[in-house]
Amino acid sequence: MRIVILGAGLAGITSAWECLRDGHEVTVLDRATAPADFTSRANAGLIAPGHAFAWASPSVPRIMLRSLWRNDQAIRYRPSVNPRQWRWLAQFLGQCTADNARTNTLRKTRLCQYSQSRLHTVAQETGFHYDRNTG
Template identity: 40%
Template sequence: MKVVVLGAGVVGIATAWHLADQGHEVTVIDRRMGPGLETSFANGGQISPSHAEPWANPATLKSLPGWLLREDAPLVFRWRADADLWRFGLRFLANCTRAAARRNTERAWRLARYSLDGMKAIRAAEGFAYDEASRGILHVFEDPKGFDAAGRHAAELDRTLGIPHQVMSPAECVAHEPALAPVQTRLAGGVLSPIDEQGDARLFTANLAERVAAKGGRLLYGRSVEALETGGDRVTAVRLDMGTRIEADAVVAAMGSFTPLLLRR
């Protein structure tokens, strides 16, 4: 198949790699002059399937009234006349029930594990470095009540969904991360997500883009998508700036927050 991937971030380039590895004819398009130069450029670098729980959950709903007027809140709401924002807000609130949060966590967990397996497949096949580390992600707590609540919640996720966590004493936290030694006496404990990883998303994306090209993929940088052409129930071509038109059997939109803006046209 001729597949066009829109977006050369970590998701788009990883998608292109898997497609090229399966023998498809792949073209990647990005408006920047190289891969991984927008969302993938300087993000947190976490590969964290254990953190699959959505923000829309009962705990968030309970805290939301106190957050609405705070600029330093975990979730900041900007009051403005934006129909899309208000529709999203209503859907968000509707998903803050216990049943919806559990359902969404389970779905996100399955997808996150699938994504992690895909990462491992790339790493095994290509073997390049991207400042990776596979020591898990450790959350530490100074407040005993917060630590107890986090420990109970971690145990529930482990028991009900199989999401692995380890509740650790202050000494165990320091053994896992020696840099915490100066503050050990202030710690109540920690919760470790052992299967989580870290890495440089931009470096990973840049290295993987080279492998996509080596597999025969075409990388078009500095080009903007103007429109999608459709026929029947599928996209048949992508129209770029400067009058370029690329026919496709399938199109993958991996443009982050710009994806819905394009698909609505």
């Protein structure tokens, strides 16, 4: 299969590498002249499994409610008449229990750890260098 990857940042390069390893023909397109030279340079993307807390937690409904009148909340909610938004809201609020927050945080942490492991493997296999700070 021929695949085009848009963006030569960390996500694009690692996706391209995985596709190549699976035997696909891959082309990576980017507007920058070098890999990881645009968005990846300053996107504040942490590769930190310890920061994988679930956004849906018991405190979030109160934060969302306050965000209707204040702009300084970490999570902002702006209601609309769109029924899809109300469906999403019902599903999101259903996840805002302590048990769900704990379960979702553990799942997210495992996914982050796997992603971090894959990134290290791809970087070693390809020699792909990217700016990182381990401290």
